[in-house]
Amino acid sequence: MVVGELANFAAYAFAPAILVTPLGALSILVSAVLAHFLLNERLNGFGVMGCILCVTGSLAIILHAPEEQVFESIPQVWALVVQPGFLLYAASAVAATLLLIFRVPPDVAASNPLVPIAICSAVGSLSVMACKALGLAVRLTLAGSSQLGHPATWAFAATVVVAVLTQMAYLNRALDLHSTALVTPLYYAGFTSLTLLASAVLFGQAAGGVAAASQASGFLTILCGTTLLHATRDADLAALAPLLGLARRAGEDQPAVELAKDARV
Numbered sequence: 001m002v003v004g005e006l007a008n009f010a011a012y013a014f015a016p017a018i019l020v021t022p023l024g025a026l027s028i029l030v031s032a033v034l035a036h037f038l039l040n041e042r043l044n045g046f047g048v049m050g051c052i053l054c055v056t057g058s059l060a061i062i063l064h065a066p067e068e069q070v071f072e073s074i075p076q077v078w079a080l081v082v083q084p085g086f087l088l089y090a091a092s093a094v095a096a097t098l099l100l101i102f103r104v105p106p107d108v109a110a111s112n113p114l115v116p117i118a119i120c121s122a123v124g125s126l127s128v129m130a131c132k133a134l135g136l137a138v139r140l141t142l143a144g145s146s147q148l149g150h151p152a153t154w155a156f157a158a159t160v161v162v163a164v165l166t167q168m169a170y171l172n173r174a175l176d177l178h179s180t181a182l183v184t185p186l187y188y189a190g191f192t193s194l195t196l197l198a199s200a201v202l203f204g205q206a207a208g209g210v211a212a213a214s215q216a217s218g219f220l221t222i223l224c225g226t227t228l229l230h231a232t233r234d235a236d237l238a239a240l241a242p243l244l245g246l247a248r249r250a251g252e253d254q255p256a257v258e259l260a261k262d263a264r265v
Contacts, residue, residue, distance in 0.1 A: 013135025016069075017128050017199040021192050022061050022219050028184065028226055029054045046232035053225025060218030064211040069203055073140065077133045078152040086202045093122040093194070097166075113183055116174040120167050121190035125198040127163030130156045185227040192219060 011020045029051050036043045043051070071077055080086065100109075100119050109115040133156040137147040147153050174183045196219075 010135065012128065012132040013139045016067075016203070017132055018196055018215070019061065021128060021195045021199075022215075022222060023058055024188070024192070026054065026058060028188075028229060032229055044232060047229050050225040050227075050229030050232070053228065054222050055225075057218040057221030057223075057225060060214050060221065064214040064218075071136055073145070074133065074137050074147045074150045074152045074156075077136065078150075080202055081129075081133075081152075086198075089198060089201045090126060093126055093198075097122050110177055113174055113178040113186060116170040116177075117183065117186050117190050119170045120174070120187060121194045123163045123166045123170075124191045125194035127160055127167060128195045129198050129202055130159035130163065134160055181230040184230050185223060188226055189223055 008020070008024075032043060032047060032051060081090075097119050100115055104115055134153070137150075137153045137156065140147050171183075171187065174187070
């Protein structure tokens with residue numbers, strides 16, 4: 001897990017958030033495939049289709065990803081942070097988070113998965129922006145241009161710590177109270193949408209025309225694949241057969257294999 005998070009941190013340092021964040025769904029795909037081979041948690045046909053949808057959507061996003069902006073120092077990033085547009089977004093995200101935490105009744109927050117997921121998504125979008133800036137600071141420092149003397153570097157580091165701790169707390173709460181099949185697609189959709197919005201506001205990485213349409217379709221395809229993969233993880237295909245029109249009609253002959261089994265009984 002630690003290695004995966006470090007790799008994710010490095011990805012934000014070298015690639016645009018609009019590319020890295022949607023591709024986070026690939027971790028779900030890899031987990032499902034590894035569980036199939038190593039833990040004997042068999043993928044059914046719907047799970048395989050979900051994996052294919054995730055890969056297809058990822059390709060659409062990768063092929064139309066914007067170019068990464070080049071920054072030579074942390075103060076350049078900070079200059080974008082203090083622009084009115086991003087300050088308004090950050091203030092709105094923080095206000096919405098505090099409202100959901102302190103004003104929503106506990107029974108409503110416990111029964112409605114959208115409450116903790118909305119908190120995780122809003123805080124997560126800010127953590128990604130801070131993580132990207134912190135990754136840039138680490139990369140520039142390792143390259144010989146130390147960024148440790150800039151107060152903005154430590155402000156980004158503090159933001160990452162607070163935001164990640166908040167995310168973990170409320171995501172775990174959502175998973176404790178609701179099924180993974182429900183929480184994972186909702187969290188992926190909310191977190192990715194708000195992160196892409198924050199990235200577009202902060203870095204101006206909103207694509208236009210065909211690229212925007214391709215990225216949107218790729219995101220929706222991944223969302224469908226993720227939902228299908230989780231919603232049918234424990235599904236019994238035999239139980240789903242009538243819904244798919246696969247139920248055997250009354251009076252149909254049984255297959256030879258089933259007849260042989262009946263004969264042995």
